[in-house]
Amino acid sequence: MLGVWSPERVREAERRLFRTVAEPVVMRRAANGVALSVRGLLTERLGRVSGRRVALLVGAGNNGGDALWAGALLRDRGVGVTAVLLSPGKAHAEGLRALRAAGGRVVEAGDSELTADAVEALRRADVVVDGIVGLAAQGPLRPLAAAAVEQVAAPVVAVDLPSGVDPVTGAVEGPAVSAAVTVTFGGRKPCHVLGAGPARSGRLDVIDIGLGPHLAEPGCSVMETHEVGHAWPVPRAEDDKYSQGVLGVAAGSATFPGAAVLTVGGAVRTASGMVRYAGPAADVVRQRWPEVVATGSVGDAGRVQAWSVGPGIGTGAAGREVLAAVLDSSKPVVADADAITLFAGDETLWDARDPDVPLVLTPHEGEFARLVGQRPVDRVAAVREVARRCSAVVLLKGNTTVIADPDGRVLVHPCGHAWPATAGSGDVLTGMIGKLIATGMEPSPACARAAHVHARAAELAATGGAAESREPGEAAPVGAPIGASALLEAVPDAVREVRAVASSVS
Known part of the structure; x- marks a missing residue:
């Protein structure tokens, strides 16, 4: 798992680190x-480092200081470095001295408008x-700063x-930088x-500066690809x-058979x-899906290990009856779409579930x-609170999927694209999560693996299989809009x- 720490926890860790290691x-x-990251990017794009030009956009505070000190180190490698100061009176003093001592150039960004020197430095930079x-x-x-960018x-x-x-929500509410590489x-x-x-972050380079022993437990975690692959269920001899799990699916209607x-x-x-279907779209x-055992009602479906x-x-009334019957089965339930709307509008349905049986809301x-009365601003905090309140695993969909356990643990999956944002793709995900849980997988990791x-x-599906890893700054593969059926076929x-990733790192 890759940990994710809030700015507050990082600052606490820095204070502890500074007690033993000098801040400079x-x-x-x-x-x-x-x-190192700048040098790598110059080499990747232009073949060499010496003789290239780098511009530093320097604000007040330590991030500007990091940029200035990095500029001094780049000067030692023969790079032409110009620092553009956005707040000249507040720039990091030691960093400025180091850059100037290394032969770097310093210009002021200006007041209400950018200076000609600032514009030239930014436009000529590699x-x-x-x-x-x-x-x-x-x-x-x-x-x-926006004008400079x-x-x-x-x-x-x-x-x-x-x-x-x-820093906390990842939201962009106005002008912001789009980076090829972010060094954190x-x-x-x-x-x-x-x-x-x-x-906006591009490739993420995580640098060890000694914080590790001082960091508390992460606020949330990201499951890595090899972790997804290692635990994916496949038939044993x-x-x-x-023995591989039987999922019951209660979805669709005469009006919406595609959902089923x-x-x-x-x-x-x-x-x-095995998959058993129960409903009017049998x-x-x-x-x-001729391999699926299909019946007309939940009561006739037979034995299952979980329900979607x-x-x-x-x-x-018909939808409520279906949901109530599934909850009455005392099997783990993955509830999506109309089931969530029914939960939001009828508090008696919460009483129909066995609180000791896992429930997943997606x-x-x-x-x-509809569940909480407003859209989330801080997605992690909001999902954690609903999971606690509902005593359920909650998966909030989006280009970053957020998954919270009732005990407060949070997993996130940053998608980085919006290709799944198409009608019916959530139905596919509901079936995927349910099947993983039916195999015996715990609900929260099942959600994370299915989302990945x-x-x-x-x-x-969108890129025709061309969406491989690429170098920073390289154009993304050309894709085309897809429907949920195309997504399903690519699973x-x-x-x-x-x-394969799991096999390569085992």
Whole structure:
């Protein structure tokens, strides 16, 4: 797992570190990491470091100091470095002295408008270092900084975070930096995994500056690809169709038979074993998925290890009856779509569940708002609170999926793209999560693994399989909009990929 720490916890760790290591020493460690990333980017893009030009966008505070010290180190490698000071009277004094002593150039950005020297330095740069603001900042870039960023055509290496991205939520509410590489220290921060943060951060280089022993438990964690692949269920030599888990699916209706087809398909494509369907779309399900045992009602479905319920069942009396029957089965339940709306509108349904039986809620933001009365601002805090209050695992969908346990543990999956944002893709995810739980997997990691593969399947489908890793600043592969059916068909390829990654690191 990759830990994610809040700015407050990072500052606490820094204070503890400074009791044993002088702050200037720590700053030089950070600056060295920034300089290494800049050198790597110059080599990747232009083939060499010496003789290239780097501009530093320097604000007040330690991030600007890191940029200045990095500039001094780059001068030692023959790089032409110009620091553009956005707050000349507040720039880090020791960093400025070090840059000037190394032969770096310093210009002022200006007052209400950029100076000609600042514009020239930014336009001629081969790489720009963003040292404008740090983890204490809030809100978009101020006008002068925004004007400076507009002059940048070269790739950006951001110090700790892309300036203008909210450190806690990853939100971008105005002008902000888009980095090719973000160099952060000690561990990931929320802005690197939430909201627009992952896309704005580019590649993330995490530099060890000695914070590790001083960091408390992370506020949330990211499951790595090899962890997804290692635990993905595949048939063992002694398995049969029952031992690999039987999922019941209660989804769809005469009006929305596609919801049943997609939810069932998500389960079938995820793992071997067996899927039972219960509902009015049984004939349509049999036609599309002949391997599925389809019946007309939950009571006739037979024995299952878990249920996926909700997509397309409706929010009237018939839908409520379906949800109540599933809850009465005393099996783990993954509730999505109409089931969440029913929970939000009928408090008696909460009483129908056995509180000792796992419940997973998988809302999008609109459904989440029905549960709590408003859309989340701080997604991690909001999902953690709802999970505690509902005594359920809650998965909030989005370009970063947030998953919280009732005990407060949080997993996130930063998708970095929006290819799954298409009608019916949530139905596929509901079937995937349910099938993993039916195999015996715990609900929270089942949600994280399903979300990872679901997002990867969407990317593979959209790009025709061309969405491989790429160098910083390299254009993303060209994709085309997809429907949920295309995502569903790509799930096996995504499973093969995560399992191959797991095999390569085992």
